[in-house]
Amino acid sequence: MDPSTGKYRYISKTVQGGPRIADRALAELVSSTKQGQSAATIEMIVNEFLTRGESSGIGLRALASYRMLAKNHIIPRLGLKRVDLLTVQDLDRLYQQMVSDGVGVSTIGHCHALIRSTLSQAVKWGWVDRNVAKLASPPASGRSVVIAPSSEELGQILSLASKRSPQLANVFALAALTGARRGEVLALRWSDYDSVAKVLTISKSVGYTSGAGVFVKSTKTDSVRSFGVDEVLEGVIVSQIEALQKSVDAGFILVADPYLFFGEPDGSKPLHPDTPTKFFRIICDSLGLPYHLHQLRHFTATQLIAAGVDVRTVANRLGHADASVTMKVYAHVLEAQDRAASEYLGSRVFIPKPIDRA
Incomplete structure (x- = not known):
């Protein structure tokens, strides 16, 4: 039975000769059916993987990104290829062609990840025997150097933003002070701040896709x-709590646990994630600065590392599951710190010059 169609596939071969020749022909047929387990195409298995994606734990935002990658890159180039005939060379040629077409290395990497995950699932479903994507070689991405605003530039951004939208200026300030991701900042509720213990807790995130909304x-x-x-x-x-209380003065009734950064006066809905992103870009354009919102997160990390805070503490603050991620992303900052450490030690160690006995 073909796993992709649910229908039985029949193959036959006519041979001339005795039982020994017939047995050899039967063995060849059995071998051929194992090598070609499914007539499914790449388009079919990718669509099946994405259809089942939401129930299998893939986030809505990631799923929307996968669908875009499949539609724009994978299916047009590889969609008609039978999955049982897909080879490592097919994938390597695909990636080389994408590079020639000007597709970014990061996008190619994401496509490879989607193909690899899809084929892994196809193996579990019994559609193919092995995942050839594990042996493919997508182009390696060079180490990028993160860019972050300086303290002076951040001051300019917050100053101009506060004149135009105090709430969005507070979004930027809190992001820079905590290193939290955009969605994590917007998901904060009144109850996440313990005013007695002076602790702010992050446990949720706000996302958006065109299909699911906020x-x-x-x-x-x-x-x-x-x-x-x-x-x-x-x-x-x-400041945000006081802004919510002003809504009460204006006649609105706050919900039981309002969002700190609210999209409705009663605090029932968070800000749309695109709102601070677009506003930050407008502010930076007005100031002639080349930054985007995510670089406030880089500001937090680079400032803490420059201040000598250990990498594990920085990783915990950023929400990295592993400190090695932090070390990889901010390697150039750590290298600069290491050079500074060498220079400091050089200034503290006196090495006497050898005595000239001539």
Whole structure:
């Protein structure tokens, strides 16, 4: 039975000769059916994988990204290829062609990840014997150097933003002070701030897709993390609480646990994720600065590393599941710190010059 269609496939071969020749022909037929287990195409298995994706734990935003990659890159180039005939060479040629077509290395990497995941699932379903994508060689991405605004530039951004939208200026300030992702900042509720213990807890994230709209989910690594709140961060949080209280003065009734960064006056809905992203770009364009919202996260990391905070603490603050991720992303900053450490030690160690006995 073909797993992709649910229908039996019949093959036959007419041979001339005795039982020994017939047995040899039968063995060849059995071998051929094992090598070609399914007549399914790449388009069919990718679509099947994406159809089942939501129920298998793939996030809505990731699923939307996968669908875009499949539609724009994988299916047009590889969709008609039978999955049982797909080879490592087919994938390597695909990636080389994408490079020639000007597709970015990062996008090719994401396509490879989707193909690899799809084929892994196809193996589990019994559609193919092995995952050839595990042996393919997508182009390696060079190490990128993260760019972050300086403290002075961040001050300019917050100053101009506060004149145009105090709430969005607070979004930017809290992101820079915590290193939290955009969705994590927007998912914060009043109850996430413990004013007695001076602790802010992040446990959720806000996402958006055109199909699902705005939704709340777990954080990227499914982690819950807390931050100590100093006077500056407390000022940002209190400012938002006071803004919500002004809604009450205006006649609105707040929900039981309102969002700190609210899209409705009663605090029932968070800000749309695209709102701070677009506004940040407008502010930076006005100032002639080349930054986007995610670089506030880089600001947090680079400032902490430059201040000598250990990498594990920085990783925990950023919500990285493993400190090695932090070390990889901010390797150039750590290298600069290492050079500074060498220079400091060089200034503290006196090595006497050899005595000239001539």
